[in-house]
Amino acid sequence: MQTANLLVVLLALSAAAYLMAHGRSVALARPLGGIRHLHSLPFFYGMRASIWCALPAIVLLALWLMFDEPVISMVLLDGLPASHQPSSAADYNLLLNSIENLASGALSKDGADPVLLSAAEKLSNLRNTGQLLVTAVVLSLGTLGLGWGWVKVSPQLRARQQVERVFKSLLLACACVAILTTLGILLSVLFESLRFFQAIPVTDFLFGTEWSPQMAIRPDQIGSSGSFGAIPLFVGTLLISMIAMIVAVPVGLMSALYLAEYASPRFRGLAKPALEILAGIPTVVYGFFAALTVAPFLREAGEGMGLTVSSESALAAGLVMGVMIIPFVSSLADDVINAVPQSMRDGSLGLGATKSETIKQVIFPAALPGIVGGVLLAVSRAIGETMIVVMAAGLAAQMTVNPLETVTTVTVQIVTLLVGDQEFDSPKTLAAFALGLMLFLVTLVLNFIALRVVKKYREQYD
Amino acid sequence: MVNKLVTDTAEMLEEKTASRKAVVHSTAYPEQAIGSPFVKNPKMSMRNVDVFYGEKQAIFNVNVDIGQNEVIAMIGPSGCGKSTFLRSINRMNDTVDSCRVKGELTLDGEDIYSAKMDPVALRARVGMVFQKPNPFPKSIYDNVSYGPRLHGLASRRAELDEIVEMSLHRAGLWEEVKDRLDQPGTGLSGGQQQRLCIARAIAISPEVILMDEPCSALDPIATAKIEELIAELSENYTIAIVTHSMQQAARVSHRTAYFHLGHLVEVNDTEKVFTAPEHELTEAYITGRFG
Numbered sequence: 066m067q068t069a070n071l072l073v074v075l076l077a078l079s080a081a082a083y084l085m086a087h088g089r090s091v092a093l094a095r096p097l098g099g100i101r102h103l104h105s106l107p108f109f110y111g112m113r114a115s116i117w118c119a120l121p122a123i124v125l126l127a128l129w130l131m132f133d134e135p136v137i138s139m140v141l142l143d144g145l146p147a148s149h150q151p152s153s154a155a156d157y158n159l160l161l162n163s164i165e166n167l168a169s170g171a172l173s174k175d176g177a178d179p180v181l182l183s184a185a186e187k188l189s190n191l192r193n194t195g196q197l198l199v200t201a202v203v204l205s206l207g208t209l210g211l212g213w214g215w216v217k218v219s220p221q222l223r224a225r226q227q228v229e230r231v232f233k234s235l236l237l238a239c240a241c242v243a244i245l246t247t248l249g250i251l252l253s254v255l256f257e258s259l260r261f262f263q264a265i266p267v268t269d270f271l272f273g274t275e276w277s278p279q280m281a282i283r284p285d286q287i288g289s290s291g292s293f294g295a296i297p298l299f300v301g302t303l304l305i306s307m308i309a310m311i312v313a314v315p316v317g318l319m320s321a322l323y324l325a326e327y328a329s330p331r332f333r334g335l336a337k338p339a340l341e342i343l344a345g346i347p348t349v350v351y352g353f354f355a356a357l358t359v360a361p362f363l364r365e366a367g368e369g370m371g372l373t374v375s376s377e378s379a380l381a382a383g384l385v386m387g388v389m390i391i392p393f394v395s396s397l398a399d400d401v402i403n404a405v406p407q408s409m410r411d412g413s414l415g416l417g418a419t420k421s422e423t424i425k426q427v428i429f430p431a432a433l434p435g436i437v438g439g440v441l442l443a444v445s446r447a448i449g450e451t452m453i454v455v456m457a458a459g460l461a462a463q464m465t466v467n468p469l470e471t472v473t474t475v476t477v478q479i480v481t482l483l484v485g486d487q488e489f490d491s492p493k494t495l496a497a498f499a500l501g502l503m504l505f506l507v508t509l510v511l512n513f514i515a516l517r518v519v520k521k522y523r524e525q526y527d
Numbered sequence: 528m529v530n531k532l533v534t535d536t537a538e539m540l541e542e543k544t545a546s547r548k549a550v551v552h553s554t555a556y557p558e559q560a561i562g563s564p565f566v567k568n569p570k571m572s573m574r575n576v577d578v579f580y581g582e583k584q585a586i587f588n589v590n591v592d593i594g595q596n597e598v599i600a601m602i603g604p605s606g607c608g609k610s611t612f613l614r615s616i617n618r619m620n621d622t623v624d625s626c627r628v629k630g631e632l633t634l635d636g637e638d639i640y641s642a643k644m645d646p647v648a649l650r651a652r653v654g655m656v657f658q659k660p661n662p663f664p665k666s667i668y669d670n671v672s673y674g675p676r677l678h679g680l681a682s683r684r685a686e687l688d689e690i691v692e693m694s695l696h697r698a699g700l701w702e703e704v705k706d707r708l709d710q711p712g713t714g715l716s717g718g719q720q721q722r723l724c725i726a727r728a729i730a731i732s733p734e735v736i737l738m739d740e741p742c743s744a745l746d747p748i749a750t751a752k753i754e755e756l757i758a759e760l761s762e763n764y765t766i767a768i769v770t771h772s773m774q775q776a777a778r779v780s781h782r783t784a785y786f787h788l789g790h791l792v793e794v795n796d797t798e799k800v801f802t803a804p805e806h807e808l809t810e811a812y813i814t815g816r817f818g
Contacts, residue, residue: 408659409664411655411661412662412663415650415654416674416727422677
């Protein structure tokens, strides 16, 4: 039976298990005088039976799906004569591939090696038997589980605890997904970075001031040997992020203050969703807005004032990125300001403070740690932002703090390094992973600080 | 007088159940609060006060005076408008958008709700202590010096120190906190926090102090301390206190006003209210038939 069909049958079986165990528990309870004489509610007896029915079978099925191919290949190769045994790993894959293609009919059977032909036939047979076997085992395991769940139903059975334990493990598993994903990404980036650092010394990467990742492919080619100093990229990233924060923090904070403290409910009802729409605009759209509208405008304005502004400037990217982050800052700050208890405002107003004095001296300090947390989260966002800078900031890795010039950022370089066909063993490509690792570490530290600050904020007043 | 009341409360309560002397045998609201709502040379006077929350009227035609250096207690069942009325006196209700106050309210003869009156200045003269202690998340020193700094009451640090020390002394908190003025006010116990809030309120030398159930979140010992403090403060300040505890009203106040669902029913000397209430509703409340 196909795996999908098998799953459907299994689900039906476990539903049946639920109904049967549920019914049995109710039937058992009747002579005792109602379900309150059962240890658990009938629901838990039913759930217990259906878990027993489905869970072991599904685990077995998953194990089978994970390991069936390697096992079949092993059996297949054992059956081949010594003359056909593969000598290397590449050979091994090639051999398996041709058998596979013969079996599926992708490769013509005419004139094929008879040994391979028989191997292909054996493969099909093995697959069929395997499928039959697993169907039989899974279904009988499910039926056994069903029977076990049904037989064990008794008024004393602590079904609720058992079911709750299973669900608790399920919750734990879900929580682990996020952690394991982070760990997995970190490790894969880390290992690729280590390969990069075998080719390029760490110190060159961390302290080098020139970034030009083009490398000659053949020794006789003219071209740079590649230099991988990450400092210009981080300077560019910091410059653009700083411009973005200079825009976003004051505007975001003040709009939050206005919305939380002064705005009429009507205006608030209009402005809050509008800000959230701003947060919903895809960054690509911001990107071409920056590249097509803001950057040319800045260039012309600069020319009018006698300044040379390049068509792709840090300023354009930073300004637009700042606007993009405004809703981040304002929405977080708004929440924090609203979380300051009304009693604080009353206390201050009751002492004859004006509204602005109250905001400056009581509300803002009380909300400050939370606001700092929000701002740090926004900084992480700015550092990791890619689309806007790709379109509006340019690609030239210049080490400059002049916002009117073209700069490039870490994320932009990662994109350009990995776009198109790449060989995955040249330092040029691997550099992307090293950059990614650095970026990951920087934002991780920032997020960590932000979370700590937010946590501290919780202890401020009660 | 206050101390005498403290010891007499229990007897008083017994006595008044024995001798029913209610004058008005009607559960209808009187046109005018009965008893003696008015005093000579009042510190504050309220005439024909109506308070609305949106369409809903919370206070109906209240007329009452608050005398100089008097402690007036406002009692009544929950939701009867005591707190609303109190918050109208220093315009704290301005912060509630839907709230409207009608009528004539004066402080030393000045109209509180006139266009000339600045609510900020008013609140500096009529201080307020709230139901739940609400110290700022700042140090004890900064909590007390908050008001004086705002209003520029001290030009030098030494003067400010003096104000802080004096206020904490008056609030009976100085001995407990003098060694840790730089620690957060939120770290104090509930009773200490409330006395800190009182110190904060008196640091700007208000003329009137409004207290909105100042002891309802405190244990009996902390409550006793605050009550003692109120007796001492009444030498210098005029105090209006809202309370749910009739014993507390009997212990600390000179006059007692009984509110019922937004109507001021009776105002009399405290002793009289608790021994010989004049109105049927007042009697019903203090004998515990409702409330």
